[in-house]
């Protein structure tokens with residue numbers, strides 16, 4: 298959506314046209330749902346977060362200043378809605394050991410990427426790896442590397458400093474690497 | 490095995506975040522880049538981490554299940570849209 302279209306839709310919503318709001322959020326709904334799924338890892342809760350987020354976005358739209366993109370702003374609203382839900386459910390935030398230990402003898406992943414993708418359990422392997430990440434790392438990683446947002450945008454959404462975002466993403470990437478390594482190093486052995 | 494300060498594995502942790510983001514223009518990243526030429530384990534970590542990122546970045550975007558879409562529209566309609574004329 299062009300920024301000008303977006304601005305016009307924001308203005309129209311604020312002027313009292315609810316249909317404009319539907320048009321404004323429509324392209325972002327799948328992303329918000331995906332984000333909520335990453336935070337909650339539960340489709341029922343993710344749907345509730347999606348609805349909360351959109352209703353909150355509607356009632357707070359006048360606070361959207363256009364300094365960030367609408368998407369970034371909306372994702373921040375959604376993140377807060379999801380985290381509020383986790384807090385209510387009293388799910389304690391988990392963490393990873395601060396320091397990552399470099400593996401003693403890492404072996405290269407030199408199989409054929411096409412063959413990896415073709416493996417039936419490929420998506421399941423990725424999902425299990427994501428599941429093993431504590432929420433704060435998973436969400437940060439997902440926004441950066443799956444959604445493809447910039448470090449700066451992720452910082453705005455998560456309410457973190459840029460260095461904090463970078464270190465969280467690195468920690469997540471290395472953890473996922475470690476989780477995937479046995480599968481893709483194995484491949485090398487299978488092939489030999 | 491040589492251990493001059495410019496060529497040890499500590500650069501991996503210090504510079505990897507920027508290195509993976511392609512911000513190669515810092516002293517630390519240049520040192521890491523040079524280190525990778527000589528250090529196989531560090532190179533394996535960098536390559537496999539890049540591969541990890543590639544795997545996830547190729548995930549298909551999340552689709553909104555149709556029933557979730559429908560219930561969202563209903564919620565917006567009842568909570569936001571003005572009631573339709575009878």
Ligand SMILES: [Zn+2]
Nearest residue numbers: 497498528531
């Ligand atoms: Zn090294």
